[in-house]
Amino acid sequence: MLRSQITGVGSYVPSRVVTNFDLEKMVDTSDEWITKRTGIKERHWAALGEAPSDMALQAANRALESAKLSKSQLDMIVYATLSPDHEFPGTGCFLQAKLDVPGIPALDIRQQCTGFLYALSIADQYIRNGMYRNILVIGTEMHSRGLDKTNRGRDVAVLFGDGAGAVVVRACEVVKPESDSYLFSTHLHADGRFAKELWVPAPGSALPDEERLSHAMLNENLHYAQMNGKRVFVSAVEKLMQVMGECMSANQVSTEKVDLFLLHQANLRINEAVAEHVKIPPEKVFNTIHKFGNTTAATIPLGMDEAIKAGVLKKGMLVMLAAFGSGFTWGSALLRF
Ligand code: COA
Numbered sequence: 396m397l398r399s400q401i402t403g404v405g406s407y408v409p410s411r412v413v414t415n416f417d418l419e420k421m422v423d424t425s426d427e428w429i430t431k432r433t434g435i436k437e438r439h440w441a442a443l444g445e446a447p448s449d450m451a452l453q454a455a456n457r458a459l460e461s462a463k464l465s466k467s468q469l470d471m472i473v474y475a476t477l478s479p480d481h482e483f484p485g486t487g488c489f490l491q492a493k494l495d496v497p498g499i500p501a502l503d504i505r506q507q508c509t510g511f512l513y514a515l516s517i518a519d520q521y522i523r524n525g526m527y528r529n530i531l532v533i534g535t536e537m538h539s540r541g542l543d544k545t546n547r548g549r550d551v552a553v554l555f556g557d558g559a560g561a562v563v564v565r566a567c568e569v570v571k572p573e574s575d576s577y578l579f580s581t582h583l584h585a586d587g588r589f590a591k592e593l594w595v596p597a598p599g600s601a602l603p604d605e606e607r608l609s610h611a612m613l614n615e616n617l618h619y620a621q622m623n624g625k626r627v628f629v630s631a632v633e634k635l636m637q638v639m640g641e642c643m644s645a646n647q648v649s650t651e652k653v654d655l656f657l658l659h660q661a662n663l664r665i666n667e668a669v670a671e672h673v674k675i676p677p678e679k680v681f682n683t684i685h686k687f688g689n690t691t692a693a694t695i696p697l698g699m700d701e702a703i704k705a706g707v708l709k710k711g712m713l714v715m716l717a718a719f720g721s722g723f724t725w726g727s728a729l730l731r732f
Contacts, residue, residue, distance in 0.1 A: 396569040398577040399522040401730065403462025403563035406700035407453035408439040408556075408687065413539075415553070422549040429553050434663025438556025438688035440539035447559075448480050448489040451535040454559035454696070455494055458531065462563035466494055470527035472501040473518050475510030475534040475692035477721070478541055479503070482598065486535070507593075508659050508720025509583070510534055510692030511560070512728055515716075516581035518564045528566040534692030535559035541595070543619040551620045554661070556688035560696025576710065576731045582641050583726040589630065592623045593721040627721075631661060632668045634725040639673055639717050642727040648713070650675050653729075655708055659718035660684040660694045681707055691720065708732060 414437045415426035429435055441450065451474065459466055472494075474487035481489075485503030506513040511534040518530040538555035542548060569575045597617035598608035612618060635658065643649065656679055658666050663684050670680050681702045683694070690697055695716050702708035712732045719725040 396572070397523055397525060398567055398569045399519045399564045400567040400577050401562045401732065402565045403458040403460070403464060404561070404696065404700045404703060405454045405457025405459070405461055406558065406560040406697045407450050407457065408558040408697070409441040409445060409450065411440050411442060412437050413440045418553055421544050422552060423546050424549050424553055432662070432664070433554060434682070434684050435554065435688045436685045439558060441537050441557045446480050446489070447476060447478055447535050447537040448486050448493055450537065450557065450559040451486070451490045451533055451561070452493045454535065454561040455490065455531055455533055458561035458563050462565070464529060464563055464565070466496050468529050469496055469499055469531055471499055471518070471521065471530045473504060473514040473530060473532050474501065475504040475506065475514040476536060477505060477507045477510070477691055478537045490533070506720070506724045507722060508661060508689070508691050508694065509718045509722065509724035509726045511695045512581060512716060512718050512726035513583055513724070515562070515564070515578070515728060516583055516726070519578050519581060522564060522566045530564045531561060532564055533559065533561040534694070534696055536691040536693045538691070541619065543616060547616060548619055550624055551622050554689050556690050558687055558690040558693040558697050560693045560698070560700055562696050562699070574711070574731070579646050579729040579731070580642065581726065581728040582638055582645065584634070584638060585722045585724045587722065589626070589723040591621075592626045592723070593620065595620050628662065628665060630723055631665045631719040632672070634719050634723065635665070635669045635717050636672055638725050638727040639669070639715060642715060642717070642729050646729050648729070652713060653679070653715045654712040655702065655714045656680045657695055657698045657702065657714060657716050659720065660687065660698065661689045661719070694718070
């Protein structure tokens with residue numbers, strides 16, 4: 396049985412730490428408000444001159460090193476982000492040039508907080524059908540450049556941080572399904588009826604102006620994220636529970652059998668509500684939101700790397716991944732690490 400195995404994990408966050416107290420100096424907010432509503436204490440913001448693909452390169456090199464794989468053996472890059480280097484081409488191309496692996500396909504995925512799971516699922520399909528053997532799956536996000544750091548944008552600005560996380564996915568022949576390390580399944584969903592509950596309208600060719608970006612759009616703040624926080628919160632809890640249930644029934648496992656849950660990190664209260672409803676002991680959910688805020692497509696691989704470093708994620712563990720985000724999009728995956 397040809398399946399995908401995660402053989403390397405790496406991550407990178409910029410060195411600049413921005414605490415809630417730092418944000419108090421920028422907008423009308425407080426450490427108490429942010430901590431109570433979200434669980435976030437600090438996040439990392441990139442340095443001037445640092446590009447998203449620079450962060451991606453660091454994470455990619457660390458993942459390759461951890462996989463003990465030479466970059467020349469890579470067959471493909473799947474790159475998830477909502478904060479690309481530029482409008483086009485895809486940032487996977489910029490990363491590919493920086494990694495110096497010309498010729499291999501580089502595919503960008505624009506599925507926001509579920510981006511990494513979409514990327515992993517795509518890589519898994521290429522591996523299962525025998526087309527590629529080694530794929531770099533990466534999520535990178537540089538939110539700090541795209542936040543409205545005035546009172547108008549304070550509801551969104553306090554939530555997001557920068558970071559990158561990467562995994563190397565390799566084809567493996569599963570001999571003992573009950574103990575071998577491999578990706579069991581992925582489950583993806585979207586509901587575009589809610590696309591405008593969390594979105595960045597501009598630049599955009601669907602807007603009535605003659606240009607994709609105009610002064611009027613900038614004046615209306617359309618180049619910043621617009622979010623219906625309460626709607627997102629409620630849907631996140633509901634859809635995460637659904638897609639985790641779907642994953643467990645597809646694989647005929649119960650929450651007791653799963654050793655670790657790496658859930659997207661948008662709000663600690665979302666994950667606490669999910670854990671309570673699905674009856675997962677809190678110690679089985681590995682949260683990183685207090686340190687990094689929401690790093691969107693980077694969150695899950697960054698969390699995976701943090702969990703390894705903390706000694707929480709160990710070889711042989713049964714791990715569930717789940718995420719929800721703008722689109723709306725949501726998904727889950729189950730793997731033996
Ligand atoms: N600091 C202080 N006050 C703030 C604030 C900030 N950064 N941002 C908003 N407020 C104010 C609001 O203006 C509002 O004031 P009002 O009552 O005078 O109108 C008040 O705080 C309460 O806002 P409310 O929207 O009721 O808070 P909430 O409990 O819904 O929490 C979020 C807000 C954004 C933390 C929460 O809705 C959330 O996390 N939603 C999901 C967001 C998310 O996950 N996004 C990413 C998706 S992957």
